[in-house]
Amino acid sequence: MKVPLECYGKIYYMNQKFNLPVIKKKKKINLKTFAKLAKRVRAYFEEEEEYLESRKKKDEDSNPNRFSVCS
């Protein structure tokens, strides 16, 4: 039996026995489009990493006493 559960404005239909959402058909991943998207997203993470490094360096340079800046 399926029972509805509302969460973040969405209704999930839960299997009453296990209380987990019922997923009738699982969607397969298209490997080609997935790999292209993954390459772009990996580049975003690398950009974010560079930003963090530059921010860290900027914090160190602007702190004459060299105490670590807690965030």
Place this chain on the structure above:
Amino acid sequence: MKIVTPTDFLSVLKGNYLLLDTNVFIDDLIHPNEFGQFFNNLKDNDVTLVTVHAVLAEFVKGATDEKKLAEKREIIEKIIETYLPFREDAYNDLIKLIGNMQEDGKTASITDLMLGTMLMQYPRKLLLMSKNITDFPTNIFTLRTFCHLVHRKTIHIYGI
């Protein structure tokens, strides 16, 4: 890179729900073909891939514009079937978990605490795949199986 699994791996997971931690989504960016095939194989064996919104937030945070945020989100949503909702008593379970973890809870991330809570919310049929085994001590969580990521000069392990 190869993903190597023990012989009973699929029989442990078959018919169950596999909760994916943030590090799974990060690793699949580096090895999309291997992980894509791995996920499709799980789906073929009736394993339902899920995660929680806390993992989504951890993965997408830091995105510099809306387009990048949407694409980061899309990576997760191409893999999972759904996000698992927390039930009303989730925060009671979270506090219970923190109590059980004692000093180990001090270094656990909020996302990992939420994942641990999810395992308590759905004690039957839900398994967690994570590389971060330190936040899921085996005196509280049962290690059912594992898989290895075999690189040229190193091996990483995912606990399940």
